[in-house]
Amino acid sequence: MDSESFKECGKTVVNYIADYMDNIRDRPVLSTVEPGYLYKLVPPQAPVKGEDWKTVLSDVEKIIMPGITHWNSPQFHAFFPTGNSYASIVGDMLCNGLGCIGFSWITSPACTELEVQVMNWFGKMLGLPKEFLNESEGPGGGVLQGSASEATFVCLLAAKDRTTKRVKSLNPNMDINEIKAKLVAYTSDQSNSSVEKAGLLGSMPMRLLKANDDGQMTGPILAKAIAEDMANGLIPCYVVATLGTTGTCAFDRLEELGPICNENNIWLHVDAAYAGAAFVLPEYRHLMAGVHYVDSFDVNLHKWLLVNFDCSAMWVKDATHMVDAFNVNRVYLKHDYQSTDPQLPDYRHWQIPLGRRFRALKMWFVLRLYGVEGLQAHIKKQVKLAKLFGKFVNDDSRFEVVTPVTMGLVCFRLKGDNEPTRDLYESLMRRGRVYMVTATVQSQLVIRFVVCSRLTEIRDVEFAWNEIREQADKITDTVTTAVTGNVDITIASTITKTGGITDVWNEEEEHVVVKSLTHG
Amino acid sequence: MDSESFKECGKTVVNYIADYMDNIRDRPVLSTVEPGYLYKLVPPQAPVKGEDWKTVLSDVEKIIMPGITHWNSPQFHAFFPTGNSYASIVGDMLCNGLGCIGFSWITSPACTELEVQVMNWFGKMLGLPKEFLNESEGPGGGVLQGSASEATFVCLLAAKDRTTKRVKSLNPNMDINEIKAKLVAYTSDQSNSSVEKAGLLGSMPMRLLKANDDGQMTGPILAKAIAEDMANGLIPCYVVATLGTTGTCAFDRLEELGPICNENNIWLHVDAAYAGAAFVLPEYRHLMAGVHYVDSFDVNLHKWLLVNFDCSAMWVKDATHMVDAFNVNRVYLKHDYQSTDPQLPDYRHWQIPLGRRFRALKMWFVLRLYGVEGLQAHIKKQVKLAKLFGKFVNDDSRFEVVTPVTMGLVCFRLKGDNEPTRDLYESLMRRGRVYMVTATVQSQLVIRFVVCSRLTEIRDVEFAWNEIREQADKITDTVTTAVTGNVDITIASTITKTGGITDVWNEEEEHVVVKSLTHG
The missing domain is CATH 1.20.1340.10 (dopa decarboxylase, N-terminal domain)
Known part of the structure; x- marks a missing residue:
């Protein structure tokens, strides 16, 4: 061509x-x-x-x-x-058109420096502590990974390196392999499967601790597990806390977990792959209280922040452990090693592969074309649409919302045992007009409804609800009436000059108001 | 927007x-x-x-x-x-426009099935044994990874799983951790740094065996290392052979390494990241003789085959070890597990991350728009351009070509000790008109000249040579004459209907012919 x-x-x-x-x-x-x-x-x-x-x-x-x-x-x-x-x-x-591979500074200075800068931008947008930013004096910084899976794994390896060195320095006679065989990691049974996989990949047992009834890993749960393992001579090394679990969007209690990890020299990683995006809105930041205790933090721009896969933002408070664990050029390429300057990281030592795409470019375009306010408006709108769906469910006495509507997620089911919910779900999947997946919450089968597409509007939420309602009618042998156009949510249809946002929700409109809904 | x-x-x-x-x-x-x-x-x-x-x-x-x-x-x-x-x-x-994440079949059947099919296409284009293809009856198959680094690491983990299970079944009383601590991997000191990194990531010592004078890992070199380790109670687990090393494009002797690995139950992985592309031309396939012994094979389409980063093609003869090592859903998502059908692999169990882009789409476009002949012509042309550059170097008595010109790579230097070559290289880098990197071959500093861009033509090779020649004039205090337009290489300037290839080298023209070159 x-x-x-x-x-x-x-x-x-x-x-x-x-x-x-x-x-x-x-x-x-x-x-x-x-x-x-x-x-x-x-x-x-x-x-x-x-x-x-x-x-x-x-x-x-x-x-x-x-x-x-x-x-x-x-x-x-x-x-x-x-x-x-x-x-x-x-x-x-443009990234493909340029086709450069920025694995070190010289292979395209713009690749490294733009990534540093947009990671500073984004860290500030989320209100992260400044030790995480590349622009800070210390050894912290941000990097783009391909996925939250890779971030969890990369930090596990850094944690392993840090703990092994610490234990070795305290016990010079201990064999390195013996130390490594005693290391153990913790997460909750509600964390993403990629966390368990990180343990497999990194040869570190990953204990899946049973979350509390709200789906959270708490301080006492973690403390108990650590005490058990230490009593058995094991060495606690790594904890992955989730902010916004995949099943029910629960938030682990960072404020309780943080001090325990810090006291025990355990690396604390936060997987905020989905829900972390909401921290662009200050009103949600209370959900990451305790973040100052954390060693590393990851959120996917490729989930809720309109950047195409792959683009996972990861920050660490001290990059030296990661670089030490990954740097295979310590001896014979010493001259090429620049990562002592946090402003000019050698990003190849911050990730699994050697090669890397210029991912910062698409992130830069999204942050600039939307602006902070545009991304805030996007998150706000999607949360409101989820609340609208939750309202539809709650107003139908046959249904229940199982966990509080959080972010863009609504977990719902038909009341009673699991069978009608399973029938409903299977019927919806057979028809294929809406796509949802299921989860299990305290042995109850629930259907997860997530506002996903940036194109989703009120009419789409109505469409989904009417589809669900109609199939429920058949299962429960009832007749209900469609919801259509009788929802009163003020939307300021503002087309910004950039065309970045076409629909901005009215700032004054804090709650979804449903005028009238009729159900059978 | x-x-x-x-x-x-x-x-x-x-x-x-x-x-x-x-x-x-x-x-x-x-x-x-x-x-x-x-x-x-x-x-x-x-x-x-x-x-x-x-x-x-x-x-x-x-x-x-x-x-x-x-x-x-x-x-x-x-x-x-x-x-x-x-x-x-x-x-x-189009991949970004669709923006689908094909981590299992249902999340977009086309993502899985097109990947299966283009991997079959490409495996046949390279002349790989059919056990590697998804369409074979057995448990083999191909998958797109992000990079050769990931492929090397993924196969290391599969090898670890296979060996641990085998040793455990033979020695039921041995502790799993004890077995894992004894595993050892091998590669040559000429392999890519990503191979050493795979050992670090996967907690398996990776021995860098000294290659022979031609930069190759041979059977005797490997056999000696294995014997040493077995005598010390270690368990040889994984060998990474390189076809086309980064330094000098040397080819490890697969035919010698294969039987040793097979006899000792060692997983043999081939890293053919760059040079593997040349196997689209049958005349180069003798360089992969012994491939039938191999467990896994990787070549980057994103290097020499015109597909943008990232697109690394990896095949395994038996995917079950990989799936066993990676599948974190064995218990609670059993119903979702389809990889027993090699035609419908659950690719999330074949890789590190959960999410995956629809990479097969760009590969499909390249394979169809160029066709097999178009890609063959691309490789042929670049090899000929490298030979032309080698001819320029050889015809200048101040210089020497250090290793045989192989594929698109020419390793050259100024004769004598390393200092003039270092001066030449630094002078070229300061000017920044051509970009090359150096390597060390048997303690001699060499400059690596690689034909990289698909846009490279004879005039560009002449440009590079003239730039090098002029800087050498200053260092050696001589006066030489530019080469310009006096090269006789027949090029059939054929614009195909697709516009896929604009310059196709004349098939009859097997060798580069240089009419006359004048040097001082």
């Missing part, structure tokens, strides 16, 4: 993406293909001769689209959001 | 990328900024209000571009190539 063809093809693809977004409600959110559908459509060998881009592009619609589950559809309410915005897409186009 | 603004902005960015590529020779390949340059240009806080995309785009030229080292410049001859093509860029635009 030469430059002229690229201009034509690239612009066609730009139009295709815009049309896809504009008309995404016309596509069923869940793919309905049978397993193996694509193997019948794609030949078993690569073509010998190059093909025309128009042929390939027409195959995207014919072959790929039927097998897509539309994560950006306003009918997608499963898992947590995946970030997506036009701002991020154009930033990433 | 709304859809209309995106259309305008997206098309502007498409033009910007095309103009950047068309005029890339006008930009100095190496950034000349001072450390910290960007902190003076970017404010310390994110903007409160969203900004206009035109402002941000103009800042790309003002703020970002001065700090870019242009990896796709025809004057970039450092490291190894980073893949970049218009085909890949449009494929990745």
Whole structure:
């Protein structure tokens, strides 16, 4: 493809993406293909001769689209959001156009320095302690990882290095392998599966402590586990606290966990992959009280902050442990090692792979095109839409909201035993008009409804509720009435000059007000 | 940014990328900024209000571009190539537009199935044994990783799981931790630093065995190390062989290493990150003789095959060890586990993170728009350009080519001790008109010249040589004459219908022929 063809093809693809977004409600959110559908459509060998881009592009619609589950559809309410915005897409186009690999400063100074700067920006936007920022005097700093999984694992390795050295210095006769075999990590049974995986990857037992009835890991729960292990000669090394669990968006009690970790020299990592985004709003920061005790903190911009996957922001209070654990060039490439200057980190020693994309570019585009207020408005709006959905559920006496509506998540079920909820869920999945996933809360089956797409509007929440309500009618043998357009939520439809935000919720409107809802 | 603004902005960015590529020779390949340059240009806080995309785009030229080292410049001859093509860029635009996260089949069937199919395509293009393909009956298959670093690490963990289980089954009384502490891995001292890092990450000592004088790890070298370790009660577990080392593009002797690994139940991984791409040409496949002994094989499409970072193709002969090592859902999500069907792998168990981009899309675009012949032509052309450069060096009596010109790499130096070569290199770096890196071969300092950019033409090789020659004139106090346009290499300038390839080398023209070169 030469430059002229690229201009034509690239612009066609730009139009295709815009049309896809504009008309995404016309596509069923869940793919309905049978397993193996694509193997019948794609030949078993690569073509010998190059093909025309128009042929390939027409195959995207014919072959790929039927097998897509539309994560950006306003009918997608499963898992947590995946970030997506036009701002991020154009930033990433430039990243690919430049195609530079910024594994050290000289391989593209802008890659390192822009990442340092946007991580400073974002850390301030969340109100993180300044020891985490690259611009601080100390050894702290931020870096973009590919995922929260990698962040959890990277910090586990740093913790292992730190603890092993500390124990060795106190017990010079102890064998390093013997020390490592005694290390143990802790998280709650509500943490993401990637936390357990980090333990597997890093050869450190990860104890899944039973959370309290509110889904939280508390100080007493952790203290008890640590005491047990220490009594058995083990060495507590690493704790992963979750702010916003995957199941119910519960917040571990950092203020209780922090002092325990600090007193016992345990590395405390915070996985705030989804809910951490909400800290751009000062009114939510009470949920991270105790963050000053923390050694490392991670939040995904690629979840709730409109940056396309992958873009996970991780900060550490002291990067030297990570660099020590990862730096394979200590001896023979000493001259190339610059990370003693926190302003010019050698980011290859802050991550698993050597190569790295210029991810900071898409983040920079999103932060600048939306601005702090634009991202705050996005979070506010999605929280309000979740509250609206919670209101619909609460106003229907057949249903219950199981845990408090938190952030964009509503956990709900049909009252009684699990069977009707399971029937309802299966019926919804068969129809494929809305996509949600289930979870288990205190042995109760719940359906998780998450406001995910940035395109989600009141009418989409109504659509989802009406779909759920109708299927519940069949299961419970009742007749209820649709909710449509009778919701009074003041929306200031402000188009900013940048086009960054089209709908900004009225600042005065703090709570969702539902005028009238009729249920059978 | 709304859809209309995106259309305008997206098309502007498409033009910007095309103009950047068309005029890339006008930009100095190496950034000349001072450390910290960007902190003076970017404010310390994110903007409160969203900004206009035109402002941000103009800042790309003002703020970002001065700090870019242009990896796709025809004057970039450092490291190894980073893949970049218009085909890949449009494929990745669609990936971002769809923004789906294919961590299991249902989350977008097309993500899993297209990846399976293009990995089958590519495995066949390289002539890999069919046990590696997903379409085979057995438990083998291919997957896209982010980098060769991750592939090496993932296979180390699979090897650890396999060996631990085997040893435990033979010695039921041995403690699992005791077994793990005895495991040891091997690679050559010429392997990429990421191999040593994999050992650090996975807590397995990685012995860096001294390669032979040709930079190869041989059977006897490995056998000796294994025997030593077994005599000391250690358990050999994992070997990483390199096909195309970073320093000199040497090939470890797979045919000798394979039987040793198979006999001793050692997992044999092949890191063919760069040179593996050349196996699209059957005439190079003798360099992977012995591949049937291998357990896993990795080659980066994002290096020499025109796919943008990140896109690393990894195959395993038996995926069950990897899935066993990584699957954290064995108990409580059993119903969700589909990887027993090699046609429908649950790819989240084949990698470190949970989330995954739809990388197969850009790979599909590149394979289809170029076709097998297009990619073969690309490799052939770059090898010929490297031979041309080698010819320039050889014809200048002041210089020597240190190791045979292999693939796109030429290792050269000024004859004699290291100082003149160091002076030459430093002088070239100060000028910043071509970018190369150095290596040490048998204690001799060499400069590595790699044909990297897909845009590199004869005139660029001449440009680089003339730059080197002129600086050498100053150091050696001689006067030589420029090479310009007097090279006779037949090039069939064929524009294919797709525009996939603009210059295809004449198939009959097997060797570079230099008509006349004059040197002082």
